[in-house]
Amino acid sequence: MFLKVEKVRFGVIGLKGIGMTHIEAIKKCESAELLAVCDIVEELAKSIGEKYGVKWFTDYRELITLKDLDAVCVCTPHFLHHPMTLDALNASKHVLVEKPMAITVREADEMIEEAKARGLKLGVAFTYRTNPALKSVKSMVEREELGKLLRATLEVANYRTQLYYEDSPWRKNWKTSGAGVLINQTIHHLDVMCWLLGKPKRVAGFIDTKLHNIEVEDLASAALVFKNNCHATVQVSLVDNPQFDRMVVSGTKGKVILDFGSQLRIGISEPDVETHIRTSKEPWSRPKASWREVNVEGRGGHSEIIRDFTEAVKYGKKPLASGEDGIWSLEIVNAIVLSNFTGKIVDIPVDREDYDRLMDKLKSGLKLL
Structure with a gap:
């Protein structure tokens, strides 16, 4: 399904925080038009609607009935992504949902299936x-400049205060957030890991709540194996200062160190390690190694996500991060949580029934970190 229109007409649901970023991105995009906004806080919805001269609502179910609306951006707390996306798809609207696309992989399955059945676009706002x-x-x-991928490491050392959670209490709980640092912050980095390495296969994970008064985790560690047999380790937290994000991807021909900003450090092995290991005549020799620093201008962001999604809607293209793409980082998050509470290595795809049973216990407080 594609639209023969000059501009894709958007509605934005959820106006606190990231919702405003979506609005600004829509306003900057020549192929997009802001048609309506919605928030449960009437004063906020009214003020934003009047500011941009568009229709405003306090009930998203009224917004999605607009006949001239083409697509919606779902920018609400995590637990609302699934029902709101399904309702919008049922109303024949394309959907761009904020990360994470859902709390559980079963919810994500249902969103993907509904979009596919209706011939609609489902995109996830993975701006990285x-x-x-x-x-x-x-x-x-x-x-294949790095050769055969062998391993990767991801470290996300971030920080949040208790007030961060008190200001938006839904972030504190399993029922409304779905997890902590893994699903709220690290989901971006895990998406990049899947984007680069492919689909994950097995996961062993540990989570903990160290310093915050919350149900969900503020620290997590995991070991992963991908379907291409690349190994990876993950360490993430919201109790680190100074802060930094770093990922290393290593292959037979070299490696790259990235900071999720504009800096890259690229290392090259000559010859590649696979050849050298097999052919070297010296027991302690190493191949020649060289490094170079690369600065890539620009940061990307929601403006590019909106532009890409409008093209997907207009021309029937696949979004930069489709629902089928977005589910893999959620598979990892769910697998880490399940592994922590079962003490077992978890195969991916995660067993939907096992995870739903665990989430029922976490939501009811029967299992605690």
Whole structure:
């Protein structure tokens, strides 16, 4: 299904925080038009609607009935992504949903299936995919400049205060957030990991709540194996200061160190390690190694996500991060949580029934960190 229109007409649901970023991105996009906004806080919905001269609502179910509306951006707390997306799809609207696309993989399955059945576009706002530096790494991987991928490490050392959670209490709980640092912050980085390495296969994970008064985790560690047999380790937290994000991707021909900003450090092995290991005549020799620093201008962001999604809607293209793409980082999050509470390695796809049973216990407080 595609639209023969000059501009894709959007409605934005959820106006606190990231919803305003979507609005600004829509306003900057020549192929997009803001048609309506919605928030349960009437004063906020009214003020934003009047500011931009568009229709405003306090009930999203009224917004999605607009006949001239083409697509909606779902920018609400995590637990609302699934029902709101399904309702919008049922109303024949294309949907761009904020990360994470859902709380559980079963919910994500249902969203993907509904979009497919109705011939509608379902995109996930994974903005890191628009980062020029990360796109250059993606190209390196596709051109096999790093050779056969062997391993990767991801470290997300972030920080949040208790007030961060008190200001938006839904972030504190399993029922409304679905997890902590893994699903709220690290989901972006895990999406990049899947984008570069492919689909995950097995996961062993540990989570903990160290310093915050919350139900969900503020620290997590995991070991993963991907379907291409690349190994990966993940360590993430919201109790680190100074802060930094870093990912290393290593292959037989070299490695790249990225900071999720504009800096890349690229290392090249000559010859590649696979050849050298097999042919070297010296027991302690190493192949020649060289490093170079690369600065890639630009940061990407929601403007590029909106532009890409409008093209997907207008021309029937696949979104930069489709629902089928977005589910894999959620598979990892669910697998880490399930592994922590079962003490077992978890195969991906995650067993939907096992995870739903665990979530029922977490939501009811029968299981605690």
